[in-house]
Amino acid sequence: MNEPLDNKVPKTGMSEEKSRKLKHVKVYDQLYAQILSGEYPRGSQLPSEPDLSKKMGVSRMTLRQALALLREDGLIHNVQGKGNFVQETKKAPVKDFTNLCNPVFQCGQTITETETEYRLEPPTDFISNIIGRKTPVVAIIDRWYKDQPGSTFAYSLSFIPIETVTRFNIDFTDTDSLTQFLNQDVYSHAVSSTLNLRGSDTGNFTAQKYRLSEKNTFLMIQENLYDDSGLTLAASKHYIPLESCNLVLTFRK
Numbered sequence: 001m002n003e004p005l006d007n008k009v010p011k012t013g014m015s016e017e018k019s020r021k022l023k024h025v026k027v028y029d030q031l032y033a034q035i036l037s038g039e040y041p042r043g044s045q046l047p048s049e050p051d052l053s054k055k056m057g058v059s060r061m062t063l064r065q066a067l068a069l070l071r072e073d074g075l076i077h078n079v080q081g082k083g084n085f086v087q088e089t090k091k092a093p094v095k096d097f098t099n100l101c102n103p104v105f106q107c108g109q110t111i112t113e114t115e116t117e118y119r120l121e122p123p124t125d126f127i128s129n130i131i132g133r134k135t136p137v138v139a140i141i142d143r144w145y146k147d148q149p150g151s152t153f154a155y156s157l158s159f160i161p162i163e164t165v166t167r168f169n170i171d172f173t174d175t176d177s178l179t180q181f182l183n184q185d186v187y188s189h190a191v192s193s194t195l196n197l198r199g200s201d202t203g204n205f206t207a208q209k210y211r212l213s214e215k216n217t218f219l220m221i222q223e224n225l226y227d228d229s230g231l232t233l234a235a236s237k238h239y240i241p242l243e244s245c246n247l248v249l250t251f252r253k
Helices: 023-037 051-054 060-072 125-131 163-168 177-190 205-206
Strands: 077-079 084-085 115-121 138-149 151-161 192-202 219-227 232-241
Touching: 023 060, 023 125, 023 163, 060 077, 060 084, 060 138, 060 192, 115 177, 125 138, 125 219, 125 232, 138 163, 138 177, 151 163, 151 177, 151 205, 163 205, 177 219, 192 232
Parallel strands: none
Antiparallel strands: 077 084, 115 138, 138 151, 151 232, 192 219, 219 232
8 A cells, every 4th residue: 555645755855945946937937927828918029128127026137047948948039139029829749759768868978877856846837738737736856967976967857746646656755766767667657758859048057056068058858758548747858968969869660
């Protein structure tokens, strides 16, 4: 019989400081909600950066980080010399790939260590949209991949709905087990996935704890893993510096 979740998750999985949202994430969430509600309709221009940062009560740097994430997620685009505009159409559907495996492990680097941290929170609208359903609680997991001691070369941000936690009896008191589930086991449980590959300049500040690249150019892979009923088991954003990336995608008939 499975133990109750409360017995398996420490009351203080992270420090209070770590569990608080970063400012740019809060700004992202607010702008995302405003775009979703139609306050900033599709095709419309956002206020100028000085006006928007003043309106939201944040620095230009914080605002720019939030705007970079919105561009990364295909919600806005920048027109040189004019400003930021809400995308007129929804994102194009992504293709299915038959090889289910952690894309970071396919980028050509030898991974010697994965450092993992987590927190449990009610999902934002954005996270609910990513996992494609409402859930009362989501596990948010940071993973930093190292190819040698002191050298971090890639980062993953993952979201696991609480239904996946209970279904597979994930034990948050065992970090090694949690890491193995995300790096390997979840791929054996999934029957399909979607991958969306984009260029990104947000990897360093998204990774927070470690600087991944001095060049600040990344391949960002947004990944959703599904069970046989089409429900999302886990969703992740993987950030790999371009200079570390030799990703090969194999298609089978």
